Amino acid sequence: MTTLRSDFLHTITERGFFNQCTDLDGLDSRLSAGTVTAYIGFDCTADSLHVGSLLPIMLLRHLQKSGHKPIVLMGGGTTRVGDPSGKDEARKLLSDDDIARNMAGIKQVFGKFLTFGDGPTDAVMVNNADWLDQINYIAFLRDFGRHFSVNRMMSFDSVKLRLEREQPLSFLEFNYMILQAYDFLELSRRLGCALQMGGSDQWGNIVNGVELGRRVDARDLFGLTVPLMTTASGAKMGKTAQGAVWLNAERLSAWDYWQFWRNTEDADVGRFLKLFTELPIDEINRLADLEGAEINEAKKILANEATRLAHGAAAAAQAAETAKRTFEEGAAADSLPTVAIPAAELTTGIPAFALFARAGLAASNGEARRLIKGGGAKINDDAVGSETDLIGTPHLKDGVIKLSAGKKRHVLIKAE
RNA sequence: GGAGGGGUGGCCGAGCGGUCAAUGGCAGCAGACUGUAAAUCUGCCGACGAAUGUCUACGUUGGUUCAAAUCCAACCCCCUCCA
Numbered sequence: 414m415t416t417l418r419s420d421f422l423h424t425i426t427e428r429g430f431f432n433q434c435t436d437l438d439g440l441d442s443r444l445s446a447g448t449v450t451a452y453i454g455f456d457c458t459a460d461s462l463h464v465g466s467l468l469p470i471m472l473l474r475h476l477q478k479s480g481h482k483p484i485v486l487m488g489g490g491t492t493r494v495g496d497p498s499g500k501d502e503a504r505k506l507l508s509d510d511d512i513a514r515n516m517a518g519i520k521q522v523f524g525k526f527l528t529f530g531d532g533p534t535d536a537v538m539v540n541n542a543d544w545l546d547q548i549n550y551i552a553f554l555r556d557f558g559r560h561f562s563v564n565r566m567m568s569f570d571s572v573k574l575r576l577e578r579e580q581p582l583s584f585l586e587f588n589y590m591i592l593q594a595y596d597f598l599e600l601s602r603r604l605g606c607a608l609q610m611g612g613s614d615q616w617g618n619i620v621n622g623v624e625l626g627r628r629v630d631a632r633d634l635f636g637l638t639v640p641l642m643t644t645a646s647g648a649k650m651g652k653t654a655q656g657a658v659w660l661n662a663e664r665l666s667a668w669d670y671w672q673f674w675r676n677t678e679d680a681d682v683g684r685f686l687k688l689f690t691e692l693p694i695d696e697i698n699r700l701a702d703l704e705g706a707e708i709n710e711a712k713k714i715l716a717n718e719a720t721r722l723a724h725g726a727a728a729a730a731q732a733a734e735t736a737k738r739t740f741e742e743g744a745a746a747d748s749l750p751t752v753a754i755p756a757a758e759l760t761t762g763i764p765a766f767a768l769f770a771r772a773g774l775a776a777s778n779g780e781a782r783r784l785i786k787g788g789g790a791k792i793n794d795d796a797v798g799s800e801t802d803l804i805g806t807p808h809l810k811d812g813v814i815k816l817s818a819g820k821k822r823h824v825l826i827k828a829e
Numbered sequence: 830g831g832a833g834g835g836g837u838g839g840c841c842g843a844g845c846g847g848u849c850a851a852u853g854g855c856a857g858c859a860g861a862c863u864g865u866a867a868a869u870c871u872g873c874c875g876a877c878g879a880a881u882g883u884c885u886a887c888g889u890u891g892g893u894u895c896a897a898a899u900c901c902a903a904c905c906c907c908c909u910c911c912a
Contacts, residue, residue, distance in 0.1 A: 706863085788860060819860090
């Protein structure tokens with residue numbers, strides 16, 4: 414890789430975002446010459462995005478910060494088809510209502526990371542349902558279908574892998590890449606968009622769009638992908654026991670979000686700092702070189718920075734403070750997740766297993782019993798003797814009862 | 830349309846009349862060791878119940894049987910080959 418002149422490409426390669434590009438030199442020149450408009454598409458398959466989407470979101474953020482214009486494309490239309498990339502099975506079809514609801518949830522996330530508006534480098538959000546829903550089948554086939562070679566489409570991983578594994582691929586899904594290619598063309602026509610970015614699994618879809626633009630409009634379009642994120646031990650990024658690591662506070666509290674980053678594997682700290690914070694590279698290198706227990710300092714900084722971006726400085730500071738009180742001082746920080754129980758019930762006392770289940774520390778009474786039998790449950794930092802012990806008013810300390818499941822999961826019980 | 834094969838717990842995958850809440854692996858939870866890490870080792874891992882236990886589960890619906898995930902029938906879905 415030779416020297417890159419544009420700030421954007423320089424930054425993202427340095428920070429580990431770069432996977433591949435259709436024409437790196439050409440893109441570099443274009444970015445150096447002036448403002449470039451670029452887009453990334455997002456599925457509307459859930460009502461929030463999760464950490465898996467954070468990489469492309471950060472990419473758009475860097476794009477905007479280096480003086481270019483990001484477009485967030487909501488896949489309101491394409492979600493109705495379903496992207497087969499990287500999947501062995503067709504996703505179940507979502508209803509239009511679901512899609513609309515999901516889109517509303519996702520929109521909230523972007524406001525934290527990008528500046529929206531009407532200015533030349535302000536981000537805009539568009540929905541591909543706006544044009545895909547209008548398509549006339551025959552006209553579309555004649556105008557664009559002829560530019561796609563089925564032979565070629567079969568060679569793209571999203572299709573090829575499915576066929577090789579003898580997994581079914583419906584014609585509906587087969588069309589996905591054509592629609593995504595068409596999106597790029599539409600965006601280039603409507604908004605002068607010249608670059609599509611996405612995860613490495615989107616490469617085939619992106620290339621198709623670049624080619625369609627050249628064939629139909631003789632446009633120079635570019636594609637760029639970011640690597641697929643996995644942790645150092647090979648797990649997919651952003652999935653935990655409780656489910657995905659959501660970016661919406663409604664789906665996952667800032668405290669849990671902070672904890673997710675705090676628990677990063679050692680081997681990932683440097684890489685994650687580069688990708689998910691905006692600290693200077695020198696500082697990151699220094700942090701990543703910390704050894705042994707010292708690297709915990711780097712993890713705290715990672716958690717602080719990442720939480721600040723998604724939930725704001727105040728939430729990040731509070732999470733950090735709560736963590737300090739809870740883990741370093743062993744105290745019951747009053748900002749731990751709290752569950753209110755009617756005072757009358759506490760007076761009577763609640764069996765320990767039932768309390769753990771109600772606090773959300775166990776999914777069922779049975780699981781709570783197992784937790785207690787296995788010695789992982791604590792009340793006010795003392796192991797619970799028996800699952801049927803009555804817990805109530807006598808256990809209140811400073812007005813709260815601290816329940817712990819293992820070392821990391823804590824909940825405060827308060828009377829109401 | 831014809832001939833085969835298959836649908837089992839979050840996933841993969843055994844079981845093929847009772848001893849099956851169902852071997853094993855993965856994932857997950859907890860414990861030990863550590864540093865709120867990884868790796869490793871140990872325990873747990875359907876729901877409800879203090880408990881003998883009760884209930885719900887092996888594509889769906891019926892049937893045979895004292896007894897079915899296991900046998901039979903119909904139906905639904907998937908795969909392979911043939912037309």
